[in-house]
Amino acid sequence: MLRYTAKRLLLVLPTLTAVAMLVFFLVRVVPGDPVENKMMGEFGDVTPEQVLKERTRLGLEDPLPIQFMNFMVGLPQGDLGISLVTERSVMEEIGGRISISIELALFATILSVLIAFPLGTLAALYRGTWFDYLIRMITIGGLAVPSFWFGMLLIMALLAVVGKLPSLDTAGLFEDPLANLYTLLWPAISVGYRYSAVIARMLRSSILEVLAEDYIRTARAKGLYERVVIVKHGMRNALLPTVTVVGLEFAFLIGGLVVTEQVFNINGIGKMFVEAVQFNDLTMLQGLVLVVATSFVLINLAVDILYATLDPRIRYQT
Amino acid sequence: MNKHKNDKTDVLLEVEELEVEFTTGVGTVRAVDKTSFKVHKGEFLAIVGESGCGKSVTALSLMRLLPKKIATVKANKIIFDGLDLSTLPESEMRTIRGRHMSMIFQEPMTSLNPVLTIGDQLTEPLITHLNMSQKEAEIRAIELLSMVGIPDPERRITQYPHQFSGGMRQRAMIAIGLSCEPKLIIADEPTTALDVTIQAQILELLKDISDRLGIAVVLITHNLGVVAAYADRVNVMYAARIIERGTSTNIFATPAHPYTVGLMRSVPRLDKPRVGRLATIEGMPPNLLDPPVGCRFRERCPIAESRCKETPPTIPASNSSPEHTVSCWKSEFVNTNAATLYGVETATETEKAAHGDKVLLRVKGLKQYFKISLREGFRSHDVDIRAVDDMSFEVREGETVGLVGESGCGKTSAGRAILHLNTPTGGKIEFDGNLLNGGNIAAVRRDMQVIFQDPFSSLNPRMKVGQILEEPVKVHKLREGKKARLDRVAELLTQVGLYPYMADRYPHELSGGQRQRVGIARALALEPRMIICDEPVSALDVSVQAQIINLLEDLQSTLGIAYVFIAHDLAVVRHISHRVIVMYLGKVMEVGAGNALYENPQHPYTRALLDAAPVPDPEIEQNRKRTILEGDIPSPLNPPSGCVFSTRCPIATKECSDVVPPLDEFAPGHTVACIQIKAN
Numbered sequence: 001m002l003r004y005t006a007k008r009l010l011l012v013l014p015t016l017t018a019v020a021m022l023v024f025f026l027v028r029v030v031p032g033d034p035v036e037n038k039m040m041g042e043f044g045d046v047t048p049e050q051v052l053k054e055r056t057r058l059g060l061e062d063p064l065p066i067q068f069m070n071f072m073v074g075l076p077q078g079d080l081g082i083s084l085v086t087e088r089s090v091m092e093e094i095g096g097r098i099s100i101s102i103e104l105a106l107f108a109t110i111l112s113v114l115i116a117f118p119l120g121t122l123a124a125l126y127r128g129t130w131f132d133y134l135i136r137m138i139t140i141g142g143l144a145v146p147s148f149w150f151g152m153l154l155i156m157a158l159l160a161v162v163g164k165l166p167s168l169d170t171a172g173l174f175e176d177p178l179a180n181l182y183t184l185l186w187p188a189i190s191v192g193y194r195y196s197a198v199i200a201r202m203l204r205s206s207i208l209e210v211l212a213e214d215y216i217r218t219a220r221a222k223g224l225y226e227r228v229v230i231v232k233h234g235m236r237n238a239l240l241p242t243v244t245v246v247g248l249e250f251a252f253l254i255g256g257l258v259v260t261e262q263v264f265n266i267n268g269i270g271k272m273f274v275e276a277v278q279f280n281d282l283t284m285l286q287g288l289v290l291v292v293a294t295s296f297v298l299i300n301l302a303v304d305i306l307y308a309t310l311d312p313r314i315r316y317q318t
Numbered sequence: 319m320n321k322h323k324n325d326k327t328d329v330l331l332e333v334e335e336l337e338v339e340f341t342t343g344v345g346t347v348r349a350v351d352k353t354s355f356k357v358h359k360g361e362f363l364a365i366v367g368e369s370g371c372g373k374s375v376t377a378l379s380l381m382r383l384l385p386k387k388i389a390t391v392k393a394n395k396i397i398f399d400g401l402d403l404s405t406l407p408e409s410e411m412r413t414i415r416g417r418h419m420s421m422i423f424q425e426p427m428t429s430l431n432p433v434l435t436i437g438d439q440l441t442e443p444l445i446t447h448l449n450m451s452q453k454e455a456e457i458r459a460i461e462l463l464s465m466v467g468i469p470d471p472e473r474r475i476t477q478y479p480h481q482f483s484g485g486m487r488q489r490a491m492i493a494i495g496l497s498c499e500p501k502l503i504i505a506d507e508p509t510t511a512l513d514v515t516i517q518a519q520i521l522e523l524l525k526d527i528s529d530r531l532g533i534a535v536v537l538i539t540h541n542l543g544v545v546a547a548y549a550d551r552v553n554v555m556y557a558a559r560i561i562e563r564g565t566s567t568n569i570f571a572t573p574a575h576p577y578t579v580g581l582m583r584s585v586p587r588l589d590k591p592r593v594g595r596l597a598t599i600e601g602m603p604p605n606l607l608d609p610p611v612g613c614r615f616r617e618r619c620p621i622a623e624s625r626c627k628e629t630p631p632t633i634p635a636s637n638s639s640p641e642h643t644v645s646c647w648k649s650e651f652v653n654t655n656a657a658t659l660y661g662v663e664t665a666t667e668t669e670k671a672a673h674g675d676k677v678l679l680r681v682k683g684l685k686q687y688f689k690i691s692l693r694e695g696f697r698s699h700d701v702d703i704r705a706v707d708d709m710s711f712e713v714r715e716g717e718t719v720g721l722v723g724e725s726g727c728g729k730t731s732a733g734r735a736i737l738h739l740n741t742p743t744g745g746k747i748e749f750d751g752n753l754l755n756g757g758n759i760a761a762v763r764r765d766m767q768v769i770f771q772d773p774f775s776s777l778n779p780r781m782k783v784g785q786i787l788e789e790p791v792k793v794h795k796l797r798e799g800k801k802a803r804l805d806r807v808a809e810l811l812t813q814v815g816l817y818p819y820m821a822d823r824y825p826h827e828l829s830g831g832q833r834q835r836v837g838i839a840r841a842l843a844l845e846p847r848m849i850i851c852d853e854p855v856s857a858l859d860v861s862v863q864a865q866i867i868n869l870l871e872d873l874q875s876t877l878g879i880a881y882v883f884i885a886h887d888l889a890v891v892r893h894i895s896h897r898v899i900v901m902y903l904g905k906v907m908e909v910g911a912g913n914a915l916y917e918n919p920q921h922p923y924t925r926a927l928l929d930a931a932p933v934p935d936p937e938i939e940q941n942r943k944r945t946i947l948e949g950d951i952p953s954p955l956n957p958p959s960g961c962v963f964s965t966r967c968p969i970a971t972k973e974c975s976d977v978v979p980p981l982d983e984f985a986p987g988h989t990v991a992c993i994q995i996k997a998n
Contacts, residue, residue: 128387214428220383221423222443222494223416236433311433312478 001315004308008301019293024071027286028064034084034280035060041279058084071286080287085279090287094272098254098291101261101268105253107181108188112196113246119196120203120242125230127208135200142197148259151190155263158186187264191257195249202245206238213237240311247303254299255292330501330534331357331380334394338372338379341388347606349375351558357502360532362525364549364566366539368581368859370603371555373538377504381421382411399501417447420495424507426487430479436463436490437475443497462493466523483950485516489523496527503528504536509544513724514886515947518930521548522946540860542585543889546570547932547939551641554578557604557614564635564642566936572653574635574644577615579656582934584864586893589933591913592670595871596864596893597660602829613646620659621648670896670912671875674715678750678848678880679736679766684709685744686728686735692955703954705731707904709745710981713848716874718881720895720912722888724927726954728904729884733850736882737768750847764794767841771853773833777825783836784821787811790843810839815869831862838869848880855890867894888931892916897987900924903954903962906981910988920990922970923963961992969994 035055039046055061059070074081080090123135158165210216211234219233220226254269261270269288276284308315338350350372357363365373378384379391380403396403399418403411420443423429431439440462441455450458456475463471466489479487488508495503505524509517525548528535539545545552545566552569554562554577562575573579583597601618604610610617612627619626625647635644635653646652652659686706691698706728713719721729735742738759747754749762770776777786787807790796797803808818814835825833834854841849851870855863871894873879885891891898891912898915900908900923908921919925926947932939947966952958958965964974971994979991 214423214425215431217383218423218429218491218494219431219442221381221415221421222446223412223414224442224446225412228442228446233431233434237431312435313432313480 001308004315005305008304012297012301015297016294019297020072020075020290021068023286023289023293024068027282027289030280030282032280034282037280038085058082075290080290081283083281083284085281085284090284093284094269094287094291097267097272098269100266101254101257101270103180104184104187104191104257104266104268105250107184108192108195108253109246109250111188112192112199112249115192116196116199116203120200121207121235123200123204124207124211135204139197139201142193142195143201145193147191147194147257148263150193151187151260151263154186154190184266187257187260187266190264191253191260195253198249199242199245203238203242206241207234210234210238236310240307243303243306243310247299247306251296251299254295255288328359329356329397330359330399332395332397333380334396336376336379336393336396337391338375338384339390339392341390342607345607348609349558349606350379351609353555353558353560355553355560355563357534357536358551359501360528360534361550362528362535362537362548363551363553364537364539364545365553365555366542366545366581367555368540368603368861370606372558373555374506376555377421377506377536377538381415381419381504382408383415383421413447416443416500417498418500419502419504420498420500422488422491422495422503422505422508424510426484426491426511429491430487432479434478435475436477436479436482440475440490440494440497443494447498458497459493462497463490465527466490466493466496467519468493484512485519485950488512488516488520492520492523492527496531496533499531500533502534502536504538506538507540508537510539510541513951514888515724515926515930516950517544518932518944518946519948522944524548541932542582542860542934543588543932543939546934546936547942554581557609558606559614559645561615561646562635562642562644565639568635568639568642570934570936572635572642573656574642574649574653575615575646576619576621576648576652576659579652579659580618581860583660584861585934586864586867586889587933588889588892588916588928588931589935589938592893595868598864598868599660599861600865602831602862621651623648670718670894673717673880673896674878676715677712678715678717679713679882680748681712681732681736681745682710682748683745684732684735684742684747686731686740687743690955701955704728704904704957705954706735709901709906711899711906711909713880713882715847716878716880717897718874718883718895720891720898721882721884721901722886722891722898722927723901723907724886724951726903726951727901729886729901730852731904732901733768733852733882733884737763737766737850739768764844765847767844767846767849769834769837769841769849769851769854772857773830773837774825774857777833777836777840779825781824782821783811783823783825783828786825786836787821787839787843790840794844796844806843810843813842813873814839815865829862830858831865834858834862834866835869838866838873842873842877845877846879848882850882850884852884853886854883856885856887863890870894888916888927889933900927903952903957905962906991907963908988908990908992909981910985914985914988918988920984920988920995921963921992922967922994926966926968 033051035058036046036051039051039054052061059067071081078091082088083090083093086093119135123132126132155165216229216233219229256270257268258270258273261268262274269292273288276288334354336350336353337348340347340349353376365376367373375384380396384391393404403414437456437459440459441452444450444455444458445452459475460471463474468474468486468489482490509520512520521544524535527533537549549566551565552563553560554569554575556577562569562573562578569578573582580597580599584599586592586596599618604614604617612629616622616626630645630647632643632645633649634640635642635649684706685708687702687704689700689702691700709732711719721732723729734740736747738754738756741756749766752758752762754762784807787810788803791803791806797806807821811818811820816832816835825836828836855866858866867890870881874881883891883894895912897909897911899906900921902923908915908919908924915924916928919928926945929944930946945968949966952965958975960975960977961979964970967974973993977993979993981989981991984990984995
């Protein structure tokens with residue numbers, strides 16, 4: 001198990017290096033000059049000489065290999081460069097806003113898992129009954145309705161019922177946990193609806209599949225309590241594919257809530273993405289992509305390790 | 319412990335009018351129809367029949383393991399050890415399952431939970447039923463594992479099922495079934511998925527446990543040899559009903575139902591030379607959605623008459639013990655005419671019809687290695703799996719060469735290498751004097767065809783039978799024009815015993831036997847001179863298996879096709895082959911003409927194989943002393959040095975693990991790869 005984990009950890013490095021390289025070059029293919037855009041926005045008319053001067057100051061006139069080397073050398077030290085717009089460290093900028101995104105992702109995940117596990121399990125156990133059909137209808141809805149639109153509905157419903165929106169400036173989780181969670185509850189629900197639908201459907205079908213397996217029949221033939229048959233013999237096997245889905249969705253939430261963050265006006269990574277693209281902030285964009293990609297890779301690693309603890313066949317393959 | 323053996327007259331289980339119905343999308347299927355039977359304490363009862371006859375459903379319904387949503391079980395009574403199971407609430411039924419009545423399933427590969435350790439799965443029933451503590455249960459689990467012959471049980475209980483071989487898993491299953499010392503163990507085809515030498519180990523173990531502990535065993539099987547070798551009494555099932563029952567001797571010596579007779583006549587005998595064509599029961603078992611009225615066998619019965627439209631009563635079979643009963647109007651006639659019921663055996667035809675002299679296929683030093691990479695820590699290195707290693711043989715025109723051996727012996731790899739479905743690693747393959755290579759194989763494929771094992775997955779489900787058969791004719795431009803091709807399709811279908819109208823059917827609309835006929839027709843479409851048959855009958859029921867074997871032989875005699883017949887069933891290979899090649903772990907062990915090889919086997923592996931396979935004759939089986947090979951087939955990743963069989967060989971010496979034995983001539987046409995035999 002230790003060896004498995006160590007090996008998976010070592011594999012993370014080349015993956016991240018490849019991502020970094022890809023991001024660096026992709027961002028530079030995007031048309032438009034960020035410096036010119038910025039200066040035009042700030043001062044109106046600018047001469048090419050002024051732009052060149054500014055570009056040189058920001059290091060954008062260095063040959064590409066040099067820029068690349070600077071970028072790559074900075075990475076291991078956690079240096080993602082300086083934002084072209086705010087001229088503050090990209091790392092600090094992201095660090096200041098990623099916590100809210102992670103918090104929202106975690107909140108949505110916990111909420112979804114809490115809702116989806118019982119629903120998916122019960123739907124599988126009561127397959128073909130009205131209860132199963134009801135859950136399947138609800139979850140189909142979750143897949144079909146876009147999260148941001150559902151979020152907008154939520155906001156309108158809140159306005160209609162409570163008459164006001166949750167405060168926009170979010171209190172820190174540790175300062176005022178309740179207020180903080182109340183603020184995040186609505187976006188978490190709006191994202192979680194789809195998320196829990198995905199998990200519940202996955203869980204339902206994998207439980208049904210597992211319950212038809214020969215070893216479930218063996219467990220019953222041993223005279224075990226039905227509860228033991230389902231939880232110990234069934235669920236553990238059924239969890240395997242579900243864990244993957246939960247992990248992938250969670251990773252997606254960290255960087256992927258671009259629209260939902262707009263709708264609920266949350267100052268997270270998603271909104272940052274929009275701003276970075278809007279202002280053509282190359283370094284910020286590459287930093288963001290890299291951070292999101294890293295969290296994706298790390299979450300996948302965690303899923304793999306969890307998978308190996310659940311399934312001995314994977315553990316022993318290596 | 320012998321006292322158990324003597325009281326096999328006390329009734330342990332009495333089932334009266336058991337009825338199981340399944341609700342399906344197309345109607346209600348009565349899978350078990352008013353079946354009554356008894357199991358005595360400590361006895362070994364076999365329920366025998368072909369697939370779909372209701373034997374497994376009977377077992378599962380006794381354990382109440384059928385899915386409640388689709389299965390309805392009714393019975394007048396199911397008295398088990400004084401308790402009526404038919405009225406028992408589920409909560410009490412649970413305390414019977416695994417405690418007093420346990421079950422062993424067919425597939426050891428899938429019947430154990432992959433994510434729980436063997437120890438965990440073995441201690442569960444002990445903790446649940448016997449209120450043992452975890453510690454006590456573990457001690458008992460170790461005892462049980464060593465009782466079923468698993469070495470190093472202390473380590474084994476911490477392992478997972480995937481670390482066990484198939485035979486070991488089935489032993490673990492038996493240990494689970496045995497754990498609470500039940501009164502009855504139901505074994506549902508416990509050895510069907512296992513190799514013949516492993517089958518012998520498992521069945522001996524079951525028999526031994528039954529004798530020692532006085533546990534009754536209900537063995538569900540389709541294998542008549544297994545029945546003859548192990549069962550005290552036999553119930554024969556056909557189309558949801560028990561049609562004949564009696565002691566093993568009753569059933570085999572004086573069968574009274576035409577189906578029982580047909581079943582026995584349609585399996586080739588391992589211990590006897592061939593007696594001409596196999597007897598076949600024509601047609602297929604009835605569809606239980608709409609079973610025929612009266613005797614359900616009547617449509618396939620060679621002696622059916624108008625009286626058979628009424629359901630025959632269960633009556634004592636004549637000239638037999640009172641235990642022997644049968645459901646047939648004409649049982650007396652059957653009893654006295656059993657030998658001629660399915661045609662007279664032409665006992666003179668002990669050898670196969672002669673074949674041509676011209677060598678069609680010459681294989682020399684064939685090697686088929688598969689590279690796999692093994693990881694050790696962070697490094698990986700490539701290892702060759704020698705699936706086939708230095709194999710040489712010839713096939714003459716119109717000859718059948720049998721290729722026999724257990725799983726992993728390389729027989730299928732050899733077939734695929736000859737066809738260049740996998741490119742051989744080394745050696746020469748000549749077909750009709752032409753050396754085959756990647757370049758000219760396409761031209762030769764017309765002459766060299768293949769029939770696959772699984773008629774269910776080897777036909778494209780989205781193509782109609784007609785399209786499947788027309789395609790090769792079209793590709794190889796054997797007939798010009800649609801009309802000519804369709805005529806050829808009709809001709810092919812007739813040739814394999816199907817009807818031309820079946821060209822419009824999809825494969826799923828056909829039965830297994832019919833599909834295998836389509837597979838044969840597809841091979842025939844190109845008018846080949848040789849067909850490689852890879853386990854062509856192993857997925858089929860015995861009565862259908864006989865039809866296909868006869869068809870292959872008929873085609874050989876009319877078209878002069880040569881066969882390479884790959885199979886694990888020794889009796890079938892003996893019946894159909896002129897010559898037989900025995901393989902083990904990629905190496906040829908022995909080659910000989912069919913009868914010579916079977917009557918005078920030389921190689922210790924061939925002997926062990928023949929010894930392990932039971933024959934359908936209780937008298938022979940009772941007097942037979944088995945030497946059963948111990949252990950599993952070694953991993954081909956790490957084959958033993960010298961003779962690959964040396965690790966399991968009863969006569970191996972130190973020299974055997976040093977020297978790779980050459981294939982030496984023992985008698986004309988009979989070669990053996992064993993240095994011990996050479997020394998004699």
